[in-house]
Amino acid sequence: DAGVIQSPRHEVTEMGQEVTLRCKPISGHDYLFWYRQTMMRGLELLIYFNNNVPIDDSGMPEDRFSAKMPNASFSTLKIQPSEPRDSAVYFCASRAGTGGTGELFFGEGSRLTVL
Amino acid sequence: GESVGLHLPTLSVQEGDNSIINCAYSNSASDYFIWYKQESGKGPQFIIDIRSNMDKRQGQRVTVLLNKTVKHLSLQIAATQPGDSAVYFCAENRDYGQNFVFGPGTRLSVLP
Numbered sequence: 001d002a003g004v005i006q007s008p009r010h011e012v013t014e015m016g017q018e019v020t021l022r023c024k025p026i027s028g029h030d031y032l033f034w035y036r037q038t039m040m041r042g043l044e045l046l047i048y049f050n051n052n053v054p055i056d057d058s059g060m061p062e063d064r065f066s067a068k069m070p071n072a073s074f075s076t077l078k079i080q081p082s083e084p085r086d087s088a089v090y091f092c093a094s095r096a097g098t099g100g101t102g103e104l105f106f107g108e109g110s111r112l113t114v115l
Numbered sequence: 116g117e118s119v120g121l122h123l124p125t126l127s128v129q130e131g132d133n134s135i136i137n138c139a140y141s142n143s144a145s146d147y148f149i150w151y152k153q154e155s156g157k158g159p160q161f162i163i164d165i166r167s168n169m170d171k172r173q174g175q176r177v178t179v180l181l182n183k184t185v186k187h188l189s190l191q192i193a194a195t196q197p198g199d200s201a202v203y204f205c206a207e208n209r210d211y212g213q214n215f216v217f218g219p220g221t222r223l224s225v226l227p
Contacts, residue, residue: 004158031213033213042204042217042218042219042220043159043204043217045214045215048213048214050213055213056213056214091158091159093158102147102149102164102208103149103161103164104149104159104161104206104215105161106151106158106159106160107158108156108157108158109157109158
């Protein structure tokens, strides 16, 4: 299996621009998570999906952030408009259902820089 | 591709020595714990996990110890190698819930 695939790996944009991050989870995994990692706050859960349905988005910082999962093999995290404080590494992770070991499998991350 | 910043606790060990990385978790109801390793520019990678009905679990060169009384988790790495240099995170989870809460991380530096 190719693992969790994220794109782009790096994104540099200007304040006010729309940013879309993409994720392909591991095939067969029922859960998909979006995390954000910063120096100050470490790894924070933004939102997670179960069988393509958003379950908990309480970690999404504000209305500028939105996430979708139109099918089992694709998810997006969108920031519109972007701000410099959104600069971070965004990770997508997936895991199997309760029959699995429970571990999260992370992608390589998307490093976002908002100027 | 640094994952975390300058204020991370750092553990420096000589190559070949054993390393012990500690983690205090917050929720006494947490019943599943994972240690992750994150190398520069990469996503966290699973190392080992342990459930709350155990107090010790061993893997290849790694051992995780769980002390529920004081809510403490440790990761022991035997014969530390240069490839072990990374940031290590503990993560806690409750009732197979989906919100894994990650600790701040510890940077392990292996000295030649």
